[in-house]
Amino acid sequence: MSNKNVGKSLVGVWNTKTIVAVAIGAALFGVLMNYGGIPVFTNTSLTTAMIVPVVVGAMYGALPAAVAAGVGNVIADLIGGWGLWFDWSIGNLCAACFVGLGAYMLMNRFSTKNVVIYIVLCVLGNGLAFGVVTPILTAVFYGSELNVTFIQAIYGSLSNILVEVVVGLPVLYLLSKRTAARTNLEEE
Amino acid sequence: MNNKLIINYTPGPTMMHKLTGFTKVFLFAVMSAAIISTFDIRLLVPLLIINVIEIVSMKPDYKPIVVMFAITFVTVTLVGNIMLFFVSPGVGLTNVGAEHVIWRISDKLYLSKEFLWYIFVFFIKRTASFASVIAFALATTPSEFASGLNKCGLNYKICTIVSLAYRTIPDIANDFINIRNSMMMRGVELSKKASVGKRLKNTVLILVPLIFTAFGKVGNIANAMDLRGYGKHKKRTWYAEHEKTRWDPVIRALTVLLLALTLYYIIRYRIIDPYPVDYWCPWVPREEIQQTNAIDTLFIIKWIKRLKGE
Structure with missing residues (x-):
């Protein structure tokens, strides 16, 4: 990948299309977080919302994916009625950044190597976000019991990784095939 | 719902x-x-x-x-x-x-x-x-939310994301419910009767059409906004x-x-x-x-x- 492509995969191109896609991704995140999951315990559920950063990331890059997840989580909190929890929103934002990067690379070329990189980035991103960022923010801002936060974080990241890999990979495969079918241009 | x-x-x-x-x-x-x-x-x-x-x-x-x-x-x-x-x-x-x-x-x-x-x-x-x-x-x-955020100094593109997302939620929620109902009518089991693996697989069946319908709107909305001159200037005002x-x-x-x-x-x-x-x-x-x-x-x-x- 050349330098220009690295920048593009991280920051994305912020034109009107990206803005609309990020907005729709955020709305989808909010809907899936409220209707598309089974609440298990405090702040956590086996939610399918983490599919949104995968799709947005695949099409537009890492930062749009992160913004979609962060704004989406705030909106989900606003319509879900469990109060605003910035610690989890920022955690989701960090995780989505990694996942989006992996998805974008996978979208460029759907190869075994990129699938492995994607899975590694999913595990790394979730571990960093929910194992480090969220517990620190929770301890500083909310003073929740850290044991419970860690249990939630472990459960949350495991379910996120499960969704990102088991649901995300087929969706990414379909998406890459769909865009490939529409264009026969090749990058030189 | x-x-x-x-x-x-x-x-x-x-x-x-x-x-x-x-x-x-x-x-x-x-x-x-x-x-x-x-x-x-x-x-x-x-x-x-x-x-x-x-x-x-x-x-x-x-x-x-x-x-x-x-x-x-x-x-x-x-x-x-x-x-x-x-x-x-x-x-x-x-x-x-x-x-x-x-x-x-x-x-x-x-x-x-x-x-x-x-x-x-x-x-x-x-x-x-x-x-x-x-x-x-x-x-x-939603528009008041966006204009308020903009007045706090946030870039207006982020404000647009917030207001647009906030505004499209009912549409997407409707899509989601329609797709889920029609899938359930065709016998896709999502309740606890199915095993977790089966449920995950069935979730893919719902998510794929939902994602494609939701992101299919992107082109239309973006074109409509572009035609009205969105993003041309560094600032914008709010109704x-x-x-x-x-x-x-x-x-x-x-x-x-x-x-x-x-x-x-x-x-x-x-x-x-x-x-x-x-x-x-x-x-x-x-x-x-x-x-x-x-x-x-x-x-x-x-x-x-x-x-x-x-």
């Missing part, structure tokens, strides 16, 4: 509704910061009352709010506290600073007065946070940001006062003269508080210590 949503799309008739977007966003931000910054019940109760007054003054439809509160109460408060009781019954000691055991089941499992105080205060804090969110969501339309009403200066002044009080509280009681523990409690005098290190109670640290000891 749609009546569960409390998003407000049309400007309402009451005083709270008529405020400008900036006032609402500013009030909400300061209110959230105040609720986050304190665990003191003497401050949380007034904050809760202010928010409840705001909600009542808007004369909303109470049914969805009550349903929402009930669901959150059962899933978050009830289940969370039962779990907390089994995982760490000692939170009373770490957060309140004393332990008066009233019911001892075994060495590691006991119920103390301070545990009950901890969950009570946390419940008040959660309810205050809930009330502030509901008050904000009831008062603010929703109207003239200040009579009440705007009053509410803004009160918000600044709340901000000053919050800052004073943080500096005075958390930096200059920190109270030894997070939670003030009426029956634990300050001199008798036992301080414990919260990190020592982490189960991971306990495991490491046990491994080292053996």
Whole structure:
């Protein structure tokens, strides 16, 4: 990948299309977080919302994916009625950044190597976000019991990784095939 | 399922509704910061009352709010506290600073007065946070939200994302429900009758059409916005940001006062003269508080210590 492509995969191109896609991704995140999951315990559920950063990331890059997840989580909190929890929103934002990067690379070329990189980035991103960022923010801002936060974080990241890999990979495969079918241009 | 949503799309008739977007966003931000910054019940109760007054003054439809509160109460408060009781019954000691055991089941499992105080205060804090969110969501339309954020200095592209996302939620929720119903009619099992693996596989069947319909709209909306000259200039103005009403200066002044009080509280009681523990409690005098290190109670640290000891 050349330098220009690295920048593009991280920051994305912020034109009107990206803005609309990020907005729709955020709305989808909010809907899936409220209707598309089974609440298990405090702040956590086996939610399918983490599919949104995968799709947005695949099409537009890492930062749009992160913004979609962060704004989406705030909106989900606003319509879900469990109060605003910035610690989890920022955690989701960090995780989505990694996942989006992996998805974008996978979208460029759907190869075994990129699938492995994607899975590694999913595990790394979730571990960093929910194992480090969220517990620190929770301890500083909310003073929740850290044991419970860690249990939630472990459960949350495991379910996120499960969704990102088991649901995300087929969706990414379909998406890459769909865009490939529409264009026969090749990058030189 | 749609009546569960409390998003407000049309400007309402009451005083709270008529405020400008900036006032609402500013009030909400300061209110959230105040609720986050304190665990003191003497401050949380007034904050809760202010928010409840705001909600009542808007004369909303109470049914969805009550349903929402009930669901959150059962899933978050009830289940969370039962779990907390089994995982760490000692939170009373770490957060309140004393332990008066009233019911001892075994060495590691006991119920103390301070545990009950901890969950009570946390419940008040959660309810205050809930009330502030509901008050904000009831008062603010998506455009007002965006214009308020823009006036706070946020880039208008981010504001557009917020308002557009907020606005498309009912559409996408409808799509989701339609797709799920039609899939269920074709025999795709999503309830607990199917195994977890099967359910995950069936979820893909719903998500793929949902993603394609949702993102299929992107091109149309983006073209419509481009044709109207969106993103051409560095700044933009908002229809929703109207003239200040009579009440705007009053509410803004009160918000600044709340901000000053919050800052004073943080500096005075958390930096200059920190109270030894997070939670003030009426029956634990300050001199008798036992301080414990919260990190020592982490189960991971306990495991490491046990491994080292053996």
